[in-house]
Amino acid sequence: MSGGAQFHGLVTPEDGRPRLPGSLHTNRRLAQWLTFHREGFVTIRPGKVELGQGILTALAQIAADELDVALARIRVQPAATPDSPNEGVTSGSLSVQDCGAALRHACANARAIHLSVAAQRTGVPLAALRVEDGTFLGPAGPVGSYWAQADDALLECEALPEARPKPPAARRVAGTSAPRLDLPDKVFGAARFVHDLRLPGMLHARVVRPPARGARLLEVREGPLPGEARVVRDGSFLAVLAAAEHDAEAAAARLAARARWQEADTLPEEGALADWLRAAPHERSLVAERDGAAAPAASVVRATFFRPPVAHASIGTCCAVARWSDGALEVWTHSQGIYNLRADLAKVLRIAPERIVVRHVEGAGCYGHNGADDVALDAALAARAAPGRPVRVLWSRTEELGWAPFSPAMLVEVEAAADAAGNLVSWRAEIIGNGHSSRPGRGAEPTLLSGEYVEGGVPVPPSINPPMAGGGGAQRNAVPLYRVPRLRVDLRRLTVMPLRSSALRGLGAPVNVWAIESTMDELAARAGADPIAYRLRHLDDPRAAEVLRAVAEMAGWEGRARREGVGMGVGFARYKNSGAWCAVIAEIAAEAEVRARRLWIAADVGEAINPDGVANQLEGGAIHGVSMALKEAVRFDRRRVTSDSWETYPILRFSEVPAVAVRLLPRPDQPPLGAGECALAPTVAALAGAIRDALGVQVRAMPFTRETIAAAMDAA
Amino acid sequence: MVRFTLNGAAASVELPGEVPLLHALRGPLGLSGPRYGCGAEQCGACMVLVDDVPRHACTLALGAVEGKAVRTVEGLGTPERPHPLQAAFLAEQAGQCGFCLSGILVSAAALLARDPDPDEATIRAALEPHLCRCGSHNRIVRAVRRAAGALRGEEARA
Numbered sequence: 001m002s003g004g005a006q007f008h009g010l011v012t013p014e015d016g017r018p019r020l021p022g023s024l025h026t027n028r029r030l031a032q033w034l035t036f037h038r039e040g041f042v043t044i045r046p047g048k049v050e051l052g053q054g055i056l057t058a059l060a061q062i063a064a065d066e067l068d069v070a071l072a073r074i075r076v077q078p079a080a081t082p083d084s085p086n087e088g089v090t091s092g093s094l095s096v097q098d099c100g101a102a103l104r105h106a107c108a109n110a111r112a113i114h115l116s117v118a119a120q121r122t123g124v125p126l127a128a129l130r131v132e133d134g135t136f137l138g139p140a141g142p143v144g145s146y147w148a149q150a151d152d153a154l155l156e157c158e159a160l161p162e163a164r165p166k167p168p169a170a171r172r173v174a175g176t177s178a179p180r181l182d183l184p185d186k187v188f189g190a191a192r193f194v195h196d197l198r199l200p201g202m203l204h205a206r207v208v209r210p211p212a213r214g215a216r217l218l219e220v221r222e223g224p225l226p227g228e229a230r231v232v233r234d235g236s237f238l239a240v241l242a243a244a245e246h247d248a249e250a251a252a253a254r255l256a257a258r259a260r261w262q263e264a265d266t267l268p269e270e271g272a273l274a275d276w277l278r279a280a281p282h283e284r285s286l287v288a289e290r291d292g293a294a295a296p297a298a299s300v301v302r303a304t305f306f307r308p309p310v311a312h313a314s315i316g317t318c319c320a321v322a323r324w325s326d327g328a329l330e331v332w333t334h335s336q337g338i339y340n341l342r343a344d345l346a347k348v349l350r351i352a353p354e355r356i357v358v359r360h361v362e363g364a365g366c367y368g369h370n371g372a373d374d375v376a377l378d379a380a381l382a383a384r385a386a387p388g389r390p391v392r393v394l395w396s397r398t399e400e401l402g403w404a405p406f407s408p409a410m411l412v413e414v415e416a417a418a419d420a421a422g423n424l425v426s427w428r429a430e431i432i433g434n435g436h437s438s439r440p441g442r443g444a445e446p447t448l449l450s451g452e453y454v455e456g457g458v459p460v461p462p463s464i465n466p467p468m469a470g471g472g473g474a475q476r477n478a479v480p481l482y483r484v485p486r487l488r489v490d491l492r493r494l495t496v497m498p499l500r501s502s503a504l505r506g507l508g509a510p511v512n513v514w515a516i517e518s519t520m521d522e523l524a525a526r527a528g529a530d531p532i533a534y535r536l537r538h539l540d541d542p543r544a545a546e547v548l549r550a551v552a553e554m555a556g557w558e559g560r561a562r563r564e565g566v567g568m569g570v571g572f573a574r575y576k577n578s579g580a581w582c583a584v585i586a587e588i589a590a591e592a593e594v595r596a597r598r599l600w601i602a603a604d605v606g607e608a609i610n611p612d613g614v615a616n617q618l619e620g621g622a623i624h625g626v627s628m629a630l631k632e633a634v635r636f637d638r639r640r641v642t643s644d645s646w647e648t649y650p651i652l653r654f655s656e657v658p659a660v661a662v663r664l665l666p667r668p669d670q671p672p673l674g675a676g677e678c679a680l681a682p683t684v685a686a687l688a689g690a691i692r693d694a695l696g697v698q699v700r701a702m703p704f705t706r707e708t709i710a711a712a713m714d715a716a
Numbered sequence: 717m718v719r720f721t722l723n724g725a726a727a728s729v730e731l732p733g734e735v736p737l738l739h740a741l742r743g744p745l746g747l748s749g750p751r752y753g754c755g756a757e758q759c760g761a762c763m764v765l766v767d768d769v770p771r772h773a774c775t776l777a778l779g780a781v782e783g784k785a786v787r788t789v790e791g792l793g794t795p796e797r798p799h800p801l802q803a804a805f806l807a808e809q810a811g812q813c814g815f816c817l818s819g820i821l822v823s824a825a826a827l828l829a830r831d832p833d834p835d836e837a838t839i840r841a842a843l844e845p846h847l848c849r850c851g852s853h854n855r856i857v858r859a860v861r862r863a864a865g866a867l868r869g870e871e872a873r874a
């Protein structure tokens with residue numbers, strides 16, 4: 001068993017350079033990560049970005065700890081090309097692993113350098129020096145500080161592998177629930193989001209989207225527009241530009257009525273989506289195979305699990321600001337990956353990436369690859385018509401729910417067998433659907449929405465699945481952690497993509513974990529075993545067993561009473577099979593609709609840099625899981641997405657949110673693991689188990705509504 | 717020209733009366749708190765108080781607030797003098813991305829003005845027009861209860 005961090009530690013780096021932790025390996029210069037200032041503060045420059053998950057606070061805590069300065073002295077600089085470390089994408093619950101490890105090491109190294117210079121300068125032996133809130137103290141009192149040495153360019157060097165961060169027991173700031181650094185701005189309504197940028201001379205633009213997927217713009221009738229708005233057209237990309245935002249909005253509506261498009265049926269029949277998935281052209285690959293000695297099968301469970309596409313559905317719509325000057329472009333964006341965005345902008349706009357500066361500014365929570373990158377291209381295209389002027393584009397709710405990438409529809413077919421004693425002997429699964437990543441910057445073709453509509457544009461290529469070493473996409477968490485001697489998991493990635501799909505919190509995990517856990521429930525029932533006891537007898541991983549035992553205790557699982565119309569279910573997964581361990585128990589009431597009443601969550605995220613922040617993420621992920629499981633489905637006809645408002649794409653509301661209890665298992669000496677995604681999939685699974693407990697039916701399609709439950713009852 | 721009181725001060729805007737209030741607040745009036753989320757009274761991100769009643773600024777015409785008192789999250793309190801709700805949201809760390817919070821805070825302020833001791837169901841009902849995608853709901857509810865307690869405490873002392 002090895003966590004990602006330990007695993008990397010064992011490999012000989014391909015580039016032959018000594019291994020440095022996390023993203024420090026590829027961004028080795030210390031000055032790139034931190035700078036001390038005479039005025040008594042430190043700037044840290046993570047390449048990872050705040051998405052509402054609290055990462056900046058956790059990173060500041062790590063830096064404060066390693067440098068021995070008060071948290072209030074840490075300033076976090078938002079990521080921007082070309083100076084920020086290139087840390088790829090802020091995703092996959094990897095920020096603490098990649099960036100936290102890098103920053104911890106860089107700060108430990110910086111501290112050592114500064115102290116040794118102070119020792120030389122003062123003659124006080126290094127071993128007699130310590131740091132207290134940035135001041136260097138010798139036996140006779142203060143002898144210097146980071147601030148006094150700030151100008152000495154001491155960090156213009158590569159990090160050394162020998163630097164030694166503090167032992168866990170010596171940490172004072174990391175491991176505490178420091179309040180979020182960004183939250184005050186958000187409760188006082190300060191201008192913190194990219195939406196709030198007001199640059200001098202800024203214009204507002206709105207995009208006029210086609211009435212159907214892939215439609216071509218034939219003609220736009222001329223006519224007056226409010227606020228002297230200007231029309232921007234490039235092929236089938238159509239937008240308006242105005243000085244005032246309300247004029248841009250009104251002009252876009254007016255222009256939409258004047259545009260004539262060529263449309264065609266491009267989407268599958270919504271009601272027959274599962275059949276379409278089975279028949280669609282695809283590429284097949286083997287995810288995992290094991291062929292151990294097994295007892296003969298005495299009972300076989302076969303089941304198919306289906307989930308429609310679901311949306312990221314951020315509360316704030318996507319937004320970006322762009323400005324062209326002398327053929328160079330500057331973009332303000334809430335993208336999760338500024339360098340990747342830059343690469344795709346360069347492809348569509350046909351300029352060198354070095355001519356583009358991409359600056360991160362916070363947006364609303366994105367929960368994966370939503371339209372953040374797309375709107376940055378929209379802004380760049382619109383701004384081309386007004387050189388020198390910053391142009392802000394804000395998506396409408398209709399664009400947000402209708403045109404951002406979706407987590408694709410998935411079909412998972414499982415066949416599992418148990419021996420005469422009820423123990424699992426074989427597992428077969430096949431996962432069918434589109435890939436889960438079309439993030440920009442990774443392929444030959446750009447993947448930005450409007451790239452397809454500009455003159456000479458090409459459709460976004462079908463999404464891919466990251467390899468299992470990177471956590472996988474559709475196949476994420478498809479290999480059960482439960483002991484099973486024979487196993488085969490296959491993946492069918494579709495090679496056509498009528499609805500653009502990409503990464504959403506958990507990628508394939510919510511469906512795969514639901515399929516696994518539901519099947520385990522069925523096998524447990526056949527074996528006459530308690531669902532948790534049955535899981536425990538198939539687990540060799542002590543940290544897995546521990547979260548299950550903890551959640552059972554929290555929820556009073558053993559002593560639970562049977563109540564009419566009420567059910568309890570359990571779900572467990574180790575995220576990506578290499579990340580955080582999480583077990584969830586859900587209690588539901590089967591009323592007119594299924595109602596989630598309570599959730600209990602036990603998680604092991606290794607070292608929790610900010611325990612309250614972790615709890616916040618776990619709660620949020622679990623509530624997202626309830627929403628996905630009980631309510632969400634992207635709706636469409638043959639031409640367009642029809643669930644493009646909150647009325648047609650409902651998410652969980654205040655009155656529907658269950659009570660949530662969280663317990664974190666203390667692991668201060670284990671590598672930290674991200675917490676943002678690990679609770680979602682087990683929550684979906686726990687709800688399905690609770691429905692089974694209450695109603696005696698195994699639901700086979702999400703969302704778990706009256707209709708899908710009735711269908712499962714008919715099929716039973 | 718439309719004149720009204722904004723966060724306690726006189727305000728006037730040179731915009732046609734049919735422009736949504738939200739554009740006036742975020743545009744010429746330079747505020748950031750009220751946010752666009754849907755433009756259709758379906759998410760609550762734009763919520764403001766008009767004569768102490770929560771209204772959706774995304775659809776409310778600017779002309780409709782002529783002579784009235786408009787209050788946004790910026791008018792609740794400042795970092796130096798936070799409204800008890802703002803202090804409570806920070807104490808409970810009630811929020812993740814925070815995009816939904818400006819609207820939720822003003823609705824909660826209206827609730828506490830009419831009901832100093834709301835139970836959990838009342839709070840949830842009052843916040844039902846608001847969406848939060850980050851799943852901060854339970855912390856938000858706890859924060860509103862905490863603020864209610866603080867406000868009652870303040871009044872008891874006064």
Ligand code: FES
Nearest residue numbers: 753754755760774
């Ligand atoms: S923006 Fe007004 S309710 Fe959504």
Ligand code: FES
Nearest residue numbers: 812814848849850
């Ligand atoms: S905190 Fe992000 S939407 Fe509520």
